[in-house]
Amino acid sequence: MYENAFNKIERDLRAEEGIANELDYVEQTSWVLFLKYLHDLELERQDRAELDGETYTPIIEDDFRWDLWAAPRTSDGEFDHNTALIGDDLIKFVDQELFPYLAAFRQSATGPQTIQYKIGEVFTELRSKFRSGYILRDVLETLDELSFGTQAQRHELSQLYETRIRRMGNAGRNGGEYYTPRPLIRAMIKVTDPKIGETIYDGAVGSAGFLCEAYDYMRHDGLSAADFQTLQTRTFYGQEKKGLAYIIGIMNMVLHGIEAPNLIHSNTLNENVMDIQEKDRHDIILANPPFGGGERREVQQNFPIRTGETAYLFLQHFIRKLRAGGRGAVVIKNTFLSNTDNASVALRKELLEAAELHTILDCPSGTFQGAGVKTVVLFFDKGAPTREIWFYQLDPGRSMGKTNPLNDADLAEFVELQRSRATGSKSWIVNRSDLNEETYDLSVKNPNAAEAAALRSPEEIIADMLARDAETADILDNIRGML
Numbered sequence: 001m002y003e004n005a006f007n008k009i010e011r012d013l014r015a016e017e018g019i020a021n022e023l024d025y026v027e028q029t030s031w032v033l034f035l036k037y038l039h040d041l042e043l044e045r046q047d048r049a050e051l052d053g054e055t056y057t058p059i060i061e062d063d064f065r066w067d068l069w070a071a072p073r074t075s076d077g078e079f080d081h082n083t084a085l086i087g088d089d090l091i092k093f094v095d096q097e098l099f100p101y102l103a104a105f106r107q108s109a110t111g112p113q114t115i116q117y118k119i120g121e122v123f124t125e126l127r128s129k130f131r132s133g134y135i136l137r138d139v140l141e142t143l144d145e146l147s148f149g150t151q152a153q154r155h156e157l158s159q160l161y162e163t164r165i166r167r168m169g170n171a172g173r174n175g176g177e178y179y180t181p182r183p184l185i186r187a188m189i190k191v192t193d194p195k196i197g198e199t200i201y202d203g204a205v206g207s208a209g210f211l212c213e214a215y216d217y218m219r220h221d222g223l224s225a226a227d228f229q230t231l232q233t234r235t236f237y238g239q240e241k242k243g244l245a246y247i248i249g250i251m252n253m254v255l256h257g258i259e260a261p262n263l264i265h266s267n268t269l270n271e272n273v274m275d276i277q278e279k280d281r282h283d284i285i286l287a288n289p290p291f292g293g294g295e296r297r298e299v300q301q302n303f304p305i306r307t308g309e310t311a312y313l314f315l316q317h318f319i320r321k322l323r324a325g326g327r328g329a330v331v332i333k334n335t336f337l338s339n340t341d342n343a344s345v346a347l348r349k350e351l352l353e354a355a356e357l358h359t360i361l362d363c364p365s366g367t368f369q370g371a372g373v374k375t376v377v378l379f380f381d382k383g384a385p386t387r388e389i390w391f392y393q394l395d396p397g398r399s400m401g402k403t404n405p406l407n408d409a410d411l412a413e414f415v416e417l418q419r420s421r422a423t424g425s426k427s428w429i430v431n432r433s434d435l436n437e438e439t440y441d442l443s444v445k446n447p448n449a450a451e452a453a454a455l456r457s458p459e460e461i462i463a464d465m466l467a468r469d470a471e472t473a474d475i476l477d478n479i480r481g482m483l
Contacts, residue, residue, distance in 0.1 A: 002153075005142050006160050012138050018129035026164050027244055030251045031126050032143055033161075037254055038119070039066035040148040059116060064101050069093060071144040079141070090133035099123050113233075115260040118250055125243035125265070151257060158212070158255035165207045165248060180206070180288040180331065181367060184377070185213045187411040188286055188329040191359065191379055191418055194218055196227045198235070198283035203268040203317055205238030208249035210286040212256045219257070232258060237282065241267040269295060269313050272302040273320045281323040288331035289314035291373055305350065307343035311336070315347060315378075319354050322382035328355070334362065334374045337442040348440040352432065355380040359418055362393045362444045366400030376444070379418075388431045390421040393446050424448065 009029060013019045019028055042058050049056035063069060072080040085093055106120025130136040147153050166179055194200055194214055202210045219231060236258065240246040246265045253261040293310030300306040303316045311332050322328055336344060337360070351357055359379035367375060380386075396410040417427055425448050435441065 002146060002156050002160055005146055006164070008142050009139050012135050012142070016130060016132055016135045018131040022164075022167055023244065024129060026248060027126065028129055029139075029164070030247055031122065031128070032139060033157075034122060034251055034254065035066055035070065036143050036146060037148050038115075039070075041259065044149070059119070060102075064098055066144075069098070070140045079144075084137065085133070086137045087133040090136055091128075091130060094128050094130070094136070099126075099128065112264065113260065113262055118260060118263075121265055122247055122250060125247055154255055154257050158252070158257075161252060161255050162209075165209075165252065180209050181369075181406045182209060182213060183406050183408045183411055184331075184363070184367065185209050185286070186217070186408060187361075187415050188377060188379075189214050189217050190415045192284050192286065192327045192329050194284050196223075196230060196235075200236050200284045200286060201282035201321060202238045202285070202287045203321065204287050204289040204314055205240045205249050205263060206245045206288070208238060208252045208261070208263070210288075211236040211238055211249075211261075212252055214284075214286065215253075215256055215258060233260070233262075237262045239264045239266055239268045241265075241269075267299075268317060269299050269302065269310070271317070273304070273317055274302075276320045278323070281321055281326070283323055283326050285318045285322055285326070285328040285330065287314065287318060287329075291333050305343050305346045307347075309343065312343055312347055315351070319351065319382070322355075324383045326382045328378070328380050328382070330378050331375050332378060334376045334444065337376060337444065340439060345439055348442060351378070351380065352386040352435075352440060355382050355386070356384050357386045357389055359390050359392070359421075360442065360444070361414060362391065364394055364396065364400065367394075367406055369400075369402055369405065386432050388429050389442070390418070390427065390429050391444060391446070392417065392427045393444060393449075395426060 006029075010025065013025055013028065019025060038060060042060065046056045046058070058065070060066070067073060069085060072083045074080045102119055102123035104120065105116045106124055109117035109120055111117065128136075130139075146157065148157065162182070189210075194217065196218060200211065200214050202208070205211065215231065215236060218235070219228075223231070236253070238249065238261075240249055240263060243265070246263065249263055250261050253263070289311045291311055294308045295310055295313060300308065300313070303313050305312065305316060307313065315330060315332065315336075318328055318330055336348070339345075357378060357380045359377075361377040361379070363375045363377065365374055392414050394410065394414060396406070398404060400406060413426075417424070421427075421429065423429060426446070428447055430442075
């Protein structure tokens with residue numbers, strides 16, 4: 001049912017003039033899904049209050065309730081087509097009444113960690129791109145059939161939503177910033193192994209893939225009520241600069257079962273890293289900060305190592321955001337390991353001295369679809385300086401692409417070997433004492449790989465070509481003689 005519903009919505013949106021691409025699709029589906037989720041959450045809270053003999057005060061009131069404007073019902077529970085808004089009346093209500101009402105929650109909420117504040121932020125950032133009230137009506141009626149009532153239903157919806165995020169990422173351009181391959185995320189989580197009571201932070205949260213996967217990793221049926229509440233409210237934290245990514249991240253966490261995500265809509269790099277205090281730090285950092293970029297000089301002033309490279313600024317932020325003994329896993333371009341500019345050298349030195357960089361995972365080309373860069377994952381523990389680094393060169397044995405992406409099996413050996421840091425044809429150890437103290441070069445150079453056959457010299461290639469040309473001339477002369 002859920003798959004059919006998503007497919008039908010997609011068909012409807014293809015006919016909507018205001019929705020042009022995969023990013024628009026996810027954005028516009030998100031706000032409608034969010035309102036349906038809120039409606040089901042309110043019904044659940046109301047039922048719970050009645051069982052406890054308490055009075056429930058709804059978050060969304062009056063004509064803005066889902067069951068009054070989106071899916072009105074008759075007294076016998078049937079959909080009421082006579083009172084349901086449609087056409088221009090529906091578009092006018094959504095644009096001029098619904099969105100302003102919901103956006104106002106940002107001002108009236110008691111604090112930024114409340115679901116009211118999240119509602120306000122979502123509808124401050126977003127605007128409806130629907131131009132046809134008839135298409136919007138079809139979408140509303142389709143989504144009204146979906147239910148968020150059970151964990152199984154939320155799980156199925158979250159899987160479908162993740163599929164749409166992945167497609168958006170594969171579409172390239174801005175969408176690619178929001179999607180990190182889930183098998184890579186799961187491997188990073190297995191290595192860092194978060195526990196109940198620890199906090200997890202992503203300062204470039206995007207679609208919240210790291211936080212959602214970490215939640216799935218930590219949540220199991222045997223959790224106590226106290227541990228479940230800890231997971232819900234005091235475990236996952238993130239920040240995101242871009243409005244669309246922020247909305248998608250909130251919706252993704254909501255669908256995974258986190259009612260009021262601790263996400264903040266702000267530019268992480270505007271924070272001066274020297275002002276970070278112990279209360280601001282976290283036990284685990286999982287992140288894939290954006291590559292490239294060109295940060296303004298006023299942003300660079302917030303960091304001791306000043307550079308326009310966005311990922312380098314994020315790495316400085318993450319080092320300082322970890323508690324002593326905390327564990328980090330961060331994706332970064334592989335050129336970070338060998339670049340000779342002052343910022344790269346200084347940052348490698350800081351990482352080696354401020355943390356134990358114990359593992360580097362070298363990812364193959366095609367790991368990030370649509371991105372023409374190779375990446376590595378840095379695994380480090382805050383506190384003691386680096387003594388030795390275990391390298392692992394991931395080789396799935398095939399070319400990866402949209403139809404043949406990275407999968408969990410590709411990373412199984414890495415996760416297993418990382419526990420013992422065993423060496424082999426794909427893994428080796430580099431001692432800190434063997435590094436060049438001027439460059440701190442960490443280039444991936446596998447000493448255990450089979451040597452490639454030596455390339456022929458240009459002189460040999462030219463001589464071979466001339467010999468073949470001579471053979472060809474002889475053959476042609478023979479043919480001419482036969483004619």
